[in-house]
């Protein structure tokens with residue numbers, strides 16, 4: 001199935017949803033689980049069921065897991081690989097911006113067993129709608145760990161690209177329609193993006209029949225990111241670096257941040273021909289957008305992308321938001337897309 005062929009302006013969430021408070025610490029990014037063992041496995045499945053139900057009843061067309069079964073969009077994947085010591089955590093500066101506690105690469109990395117495939121199969125069993133699964137991109141992976149083995153960001157990125165491709169192929173076989181690679185690092189390390197970033201991303205997506213997306217953003221709504229954004233001036237032109245390269249790449253969909261950002265809309269013309277997943281919901285505020293606000297954003301972007309190629313979405317991960325707010329934001333996204341869909345008829 002062609003995931004974004006779900007009709008005109010199919011909606012999607014980009015990343016996480018808040019987890020239930022009985023499962024995990026809430027309103028934070030790296031919340032600890034409150035259950036363990038078999039209870040944790042069952043709890044994650046119940047949370048996933050609830051996330052699917054809420055997306056469907058709130059009109060989200062391309063359903064995803066809301067990251068209910070993982071703690072972090074990068075480290076949970078890395079922790080499942082051999083060659084990584086996840087008990088040996090180091091605090092490193094990531095995205096050139098803030099310090100985070102991350103696992104350490106201590107030997108050759110490999111994927112001895114699937115990481116998310118069981119969870120994806122379970123998600124597939126819960127809905128008839130197209131499903132999307134997000135994986136970290138190679139560059140963002142190496143920027144979210146401590147490397148004490150390879151000594152080369154590029155070399156390690158190629159290793160991860162191969163591993164990601166194995167996982168992506170199995171996710172596709174499990175029924176995933178759209179595989180999204182999260183590459184927030186593409187908005188930071190421009191030389192690396194040009195030299196090997198896009199090439200390793202294409203390697204990760206090689207040979208897939210599922211649609212492929214790359215999500216590039218300015219980070220979640222945490223203080224370090226909000227403060228960084230305040231230094232970027234009145235026009236955020238970072239996408240200008242990666243978009244021309246992605247336009248020529250094999251990736252089908254480019255996912256970007258828009259609502260309440262200072263990204264000039266006309267930069268979208270740089271990915272002409274690609275599908276665009278546009279973040280029309282701000283995740284850095286508890287204030288819920290009105291449907292008309294969402295519609296306004298979508299009307300503006302339609303000057304730069306064909307309606308057939310637009311996928312209205314949230315900006316990014318909603319994990320730190322109060323649960324009620326995140327759910328209402330999904331409803332606002334759907335209602336805003338519906339307004340514009342009617343206008344296009």
Ligand code: ZN
Pocket residue numbers: 015184215216217218219220315316317
């Ligand atoms: Zn993001």
